[in-house]
Amino acid sequence: MKITEDIRYIGVNDHDIDLFEGQYVVENGMAYNSYVLLDEKIAVFDTVDARFGEEWLANLENTIDGRLPDYLIVQHMEPDHSANIAKFMEKFPAAQVVASAKAFTMMQQFFGTDYAERRVVVGEGSTLSLGRHTLTFVTAPMVHWPEVIVTYDSTDKVLFSADGFGKFGALDADEDWTCEARRYYIGIVGKYGAQVQALLKKAAKLDIQIICPLHGPILTENLGFYLDKYNTWSSYSVESEGVLIAYTSVYGHTKAAVELLAKTLEEKGCPKVVVTDLARDDMAEAVEDAFRYGKLVLATTTYNAGIFPFMQTFIDHLTERNYQNRTIGVIENGSWAPMAAKAMKKMLENSKNLTFTETTVTLKSALSDASRAQIAALADELCK
Template identity: 75%
Template sequence: MEITKDIQYVGVNDHQIDLFEGQYVVENGMAYNSYMIMDEKIAVCDTVDAHFTEKWLGNINAVLDGKKPDYLIVHHMEPDHSASIDAFIKTFPETKIVSSAKAFVMMKQFFGIDYPDNQLVVKEGDTLSLGTHELTFVTAPMVHWPEVIVSYDSKDKVLFSADAFGKFGALDVEEDWACEARRYYIGIVGKYGVQVQTLLKKAANLDIQIICPLHGPVLTENLGYYLDLYNIWSSYGVESEGVVIAYASIYGHTKQAAEELAALLEKKGCPEVTITDLARDDMAEAVEDAFRYGKLVLAAPTYNGDVFPFMKEFINHLTERNFQNRTIGLIENGTWAPTAARVMTKMLEGCKNLTFTDTTVKILSSLNDDSRKALETLADELI
């Protein structure tokens, strides 16, 4: 696939995978992107997952047409992008590996060798001339590993963005970009908003016409749309107005309260209401929605003097990703000693800029007139 006259796509699609990073459901597979810049010097940008090494090398050789690469640029050392480095160097032993100093430390850890005869260490602001193409390297630590670099080709105005602007899904499947890019970003990069903001500020000084990420499609049009979304996500801003109701339920009474609240909100004109069963629905989707919308209701029963485990897991996912800048409503259930609301509040106390509603709905076993009135009051507050 041709990106520009001199830049070719040589990556692969993975439809064998079921869980990305061992936890994220990827029904439409994954793409492991790799690119080749053909100039007086030839550079290959990143490798692919170990299961696809031979296919990837075949893609490279088809473009090389008997030539040899001069450089292998390693933007990121996560194995889905770096696992084929060793095979590449054994195939093309004279190639220079261009990467950050931290990346070579990781190569030693992964492969038992840091390729001392092939090393070309780059840092912030360093350049590499391929002929008419000149690459400038920009450090991007913790987006989302510490060794990450991105590079900018001033000739074709291309940003090779590592994992930034990536998404779930193979390239031979049509699907909405924002949904799977959001789930990818929040799940994998979400903790590192400050670092992403730093990278965005650096990128603002570049004339970028094309973004080549390590996952997902090459972005060539309406780049402001993608940049704006990344700015919202990484600043923990509100992307969409609405309310997310995340519930866990044992015998159905807490579920009933969540559904009645959703109906009240819709009746009162809430622009969007999303409801999710934390025990049955995709946890990553629930986390994504909590970061997308401005208001979140947590509904859970007391369990072992604590809170129901699926709710505890959900809140842990939020807090470890620096959840902030949201309005929170609480619904607790308990038959003899309700503690869920207190526990959930305690779990969230380290989050910045959370506003809790005045009303906390307390259910004693099942909904009654008093708890239904409290649901109505909570709905009014959320609206």
């Protein structure tokens, strides 16, 4: 695939994978992106997953057409991108590897060598001339590993963005970018909003016309849209007005309360109501929606004096990703000692800028006139 006159795509599609990083459902597979820049000297950007090493090398050799690469630029050491470093270095013994100091430490850990005789260590503002093209390296620590660098080609105005601006799905998947990019960002990078904000400030100083991420499509048009999404996500701002109701239910009584609340919110004109069953729906999508919408209702049963396991897992996912700047409503159920509301609020007590509704809905086994009235009051608060 030709990206510019001198930059080619040499990555691969993975349609065999079912869970990315062992937890994210990827029905449309994954793309492991790699690029080659052809100049007086040739630079290769990152490798691919171990299972596709031979396919990737074949793509590279077909592209360079008998020439030999001079550099392998390693922007990120996660194995879906770095697994074939050793294979590349063995096949092209004259090539040098370019990476951050922390990346070379990880190479020693992964491969038993840090390529001391063939390495080029780069940091913030380091440059590398290939001839007509000059590359500038920008450090991106904890986006989302500590060794990450991104690379800017000032000639073609291309940002090689590592995992930034990536998404789930193979390149031939016909799907909306925003949904899968949001799920990817929140799930994998979401904890590191401050670090992404710092990188966006650096990127704002560059004239970027093309973004080449390590997953997902090459971005060539309407870049302001993608940058704006990343700014929203990394600042933990509300992306869409609406309410997510996340629930667990054992015998259906908590579910009935949730359905009543959703119906009441819709009748009151709430712009968007999303209901997710945490025991059955994709957890990553539930987490994505919690960060997307401005209001969240947590509904669960008291379970062993705590909360139902799927709800506990859900809240853990939120807090470990720095969930903040939202309004929270709570529905609890308990037949003899309701404790779920207290337990959920306790789990969220260190989260920043959360506003809990004045109304807490308490079911004692099943819906009653009292709990129906509480649901109506909660809906009023959420629709303000």
